[in-house]
Amino acid sequence: MDLNLVRVFVAIYETRGLTAAASRLYVTQPAVSQALGRLRRELDDPLFLRAGRTMEPTPLAVSVFPGFREAIAGIDRTLDAVHGFDPSDSRKLFRVALSELGEIGWLPAILRAVRARAPHMRLEIVPLDVGELPDWLARGTVDLAITPVALSGAFDRVLLKSQGYGVALSAANPLADRAFDLDAYLDAAHVTVASDSGAPMLAAAQRRAGAEIEAQVAVRHFATLPPLLSASRELIATVPDTIAAGWAGTWPLVVRELPFEMAEIELCLYRRATTQQTAALDWLYATVARAVQGSSGQFFVIHGDGSAPA
Structure with missing residues (x-):
């Protein structure tokens, strides 16, 4: 089989489209379509079927892809070793x-x-x-x-x-220097950040502790938190602890330990x-x-x- 056909197959499989595959390979879409036709005849299978805007692989295509991909990757790494990457x-x-x-x-x-x-x-x-x-x-x-x-x-x-998590709050918040247990955490006014990629793990730890919360304020960006917390005597935020500790160096904030177990x-x-x-x-x-x-x-x-x- 022509090695270029294998490259076309891998590109279509990975991009799920003829146009995207052609762009990756620096060829025209008709050239990709022609190569796909040859592949279909070689393997006696349609290989990819149109599903809306994407090309979905057939069971045969799914089964041969790992071997084809590994072969192409091995060839490319061998050529890279010869020519070198600078x-x-x-x-x-x-x-x-x-x-x-x-x-x-x-x-x-x-x-x-x-x-x-x-x-x-x-x-x-x-x-x-x-x-x-x-x-x-x-x-x-x-x-x-x-x-x-x-x-x-x-x-x-x-x-x-x-990375661990902690609770950031204003130094003027009554919880800054009082006992901070689970009940105090649940009773507090929480602010959450939509862009926190660790939120799913935090939510899972809260559920295990029976500490599911309903945020009083939800913001989009972490950069909003330091001035928002500093200006409030009520709001608290559960955030990565090292980051909150860094903020506390220049903002009037303190960081309390979580009142429940959460793995880093x-x-x-x-x-x-x-x-x-x-x-x-x-x-x-x-x-x-x-x-x-x-x-x-x-x-x-x-x-x-x-x-x-x-």
Whole structure:
């Protein structure tokens, strides 16, 4: 079988579309359609069937994909070893999915590490959507993602950090220096953050403790919390504890321990499952992992002037 046909098959399988496959392979859509026709005759199977706007694989396509993908990846890595990948010459564009806190805390370290070796490489930061992430990584919509959520699918990943949670509140809040048990936690006025990628794990721990809460205030961004909490004598927020401790250095905030058990969340770096640009992705994956593992994060950039709330 023509090796190019295998590449076309893998591209269609991963992108679920002829146009997207053609774009990845730098060929025309008619060329992809023609190659798919040859594949269908070779394997005596339709391989992909139209389902709305996507091309869904048949059972035979699902069964042969792992072998075809592994073969292409092996060939590409062998060729990369011969030609070598020089990050200093790379002008490739990579997309990295990060949460709001990921952008604030880790992106500066990531950018420094990448530009130190690959000054012309381009990075596009994509807002993290945990629900869409498995599909994005499977199709190559994003190249890397950092999230504490365990994703379904056969994606390579590396553990970056373990993170606990605590309760942030104003130093003027009566709970700042009183007994802080589960009853006090339940009775308090809570503010939640929509962009918290650790929210599912936090909610699960709260349910196990019988501490499900109904937030009085819901905000979209973590950057809103320090001034909001500082200005309130009632609101509390359950957030990553090291980040809250950093805020407490310049805002009139204190951090209390959770009044229930919650295991630390594991922040992992995931890489896409698709096969294109293998050597460059290998380099970026390792570079980003080292950058985040070696950084304590720059969450202090959300700083205040230390003034007390009114």
